Each structure stands twice: as structure tokens, then as C-alpha cells.
Amino acid sequence: MKVAIVSGSVYGSAEEVARHAQQIIKDAGHQVLFNPRATLADLQAFAPEAFLAVTSTTGLGELPDNLVPLYSQIRDTLPAAWRGLPGGVIALGDASYGDTFCGGGEQLRELFQELGIHELQAMLRLDASETVTPESDAEPWLAEFVGKLSA
Template identity: 35%
Template sequence: MPKLNIFVGTMYGGALDVAEQVRPLFEQEGYEVTIFEQPKLEDLTQNSADLALFCVSTTGSGDFPGNFVPFVRAFREQSPALPELRYGLIALGDSSYGETFCGAGRTLDALLEDHGATRLGERLEIDAMETFMADDEAVPWIEQWIESHQLKAA
């Protein structure tokens, strides 16, 4: 059974809600899914999975939420090579913050790419100014993502 690890960076629970709403979509396709609410770098580097999904909200001026800061700090310090990692990224933000909109997701995406990981498809950016419930955008995006990248395992 293929494995999917979902890494969550959230301040008020929106990104965690997205992770919990998309989990069954992967389980229906035959994946064993683990959600990391307090992710550690080891969860990414030592917990091998066929696929990773990052659900990350942005706080302040493009910053990572508190629960995700230790992960990013360790990532930058240890600089792991991730050539085997295939991932998707859902970034949550608020366009009223201008240039820092989805800043955490964009920064994470660049970090992963710089370390050899391969993003499948485009990053989904969800704007709180336009979408009240983030999973309203995330669920159809994940359905299309699974289909277009032939991620069905069942």
C-alpha cells in the first residue's frame, strides 16, 4: 500500500482542516495516510512515503505558523537532499497582505525545490479574502491532482 504523508503548518486550524478533508480522497485511492500536525524534519527524511502533501498557512508578513517553525529551522540547518521526494503544496493566505500573500507556502516550495524535491503540478494558493472554507477549493484541486498525475493506487 503506498504511503502519503501530509505536513501541516497552521495557526488557527484552517490548514489542518484541509488536511483532514483531503485525507479520505487519498484513502479511497488506496493510500495509507499520516497527518503530521507538529512536523519534525525526521518525519520527512526518515518516514519514507511515496508522496508528500504540504498544507501550510501564512501568518504575519509571510511567516510560517508557530507549529511549522521548528520544521523549517531544522530543514535550513540540516539541508537534506530530497531527490526522491514527490510532493504537492496547498498554501493558505490572505491577499490583503499584498506581496506576502501565501509567503510561507511560496518559501517552503522554493526550499523543497532547492533540495531536489519534485513538485507535481502547480501549487494551490487559497485566498481567505475569496474563499471562506479553504477545503471548498482544496478538495476539487486534490481530486484533479490525483487524476492528472495518475496517483491512483487502488
């Protein structure tokens, strides 16, 4: 299966989780596109069969600046070819921010819903106030995600 990973990161943690996810998904035998600077054209050329989004949250629950252009391109276009594809979201945040905790991930979940991408499992929320190793903390969720992709 061809899995596209999109990521948004401010300080690099979400990008590291995405790189780790890329390796886990590749090791499971899937083809992966991961480029933190991917454009909509890059994704469409890859012709994904599944999506994984990994993002941190900034400000008052917003997406990181590096993901906003791609998010906007996808939202403006809503590629019909992606309707019905499986997907999942890993969100990084800090629970001390209250209502905006993992807000970036929530925005991507909403976009996936608009696109008709169905969530294989509930969004993973990684709390920066509780972990210093989000890559390893994401492994059980990723194992389940890969298992559902392969099913």
C-alpha cells in the first residue's frame, strides 16, 4: 500500500515522529512518501492509498507554519481521488494549554472528514508535559495503524 505522511512541526518533534512512522510503515512492507515540504502536486503524483498526518500545535491551537500552505491547497481542492481512503492522525501538544491541546491534530481530522478519508483509529494525542520520547510513545499506536492498513 502507498502511504503518504504529511507533517507539521515547529521545533522538530512532530517531524521526528513522522520519520519514525515512515520507517515503521516501510518495515511493514508499504511504500511511503514523506517530505515535510511536500506540495499537493507531490501527493497527487504519488497517488496515495492511505494517509498519516503528524502535527504539533502552535499558538491557540493552530497548525505549524510549515504545514499551512499544504493544508490550504488540500482544503481548496478537496481531491476526490482520496475519498474513502484510510488514514490516521498523530497530534503533539501540551495539555497545560487546555482547550487548544492538540488543536493542530483536530484541524487535520476535520480536513480528513471533509475529504472522506476514514480514520482507522482514534487520533493519538501525545502530551509534551508527560513525555520526552514521542517517537517511542507513538509506537504502539503505529503498530495498530499498520496492522489495520495490512488487514
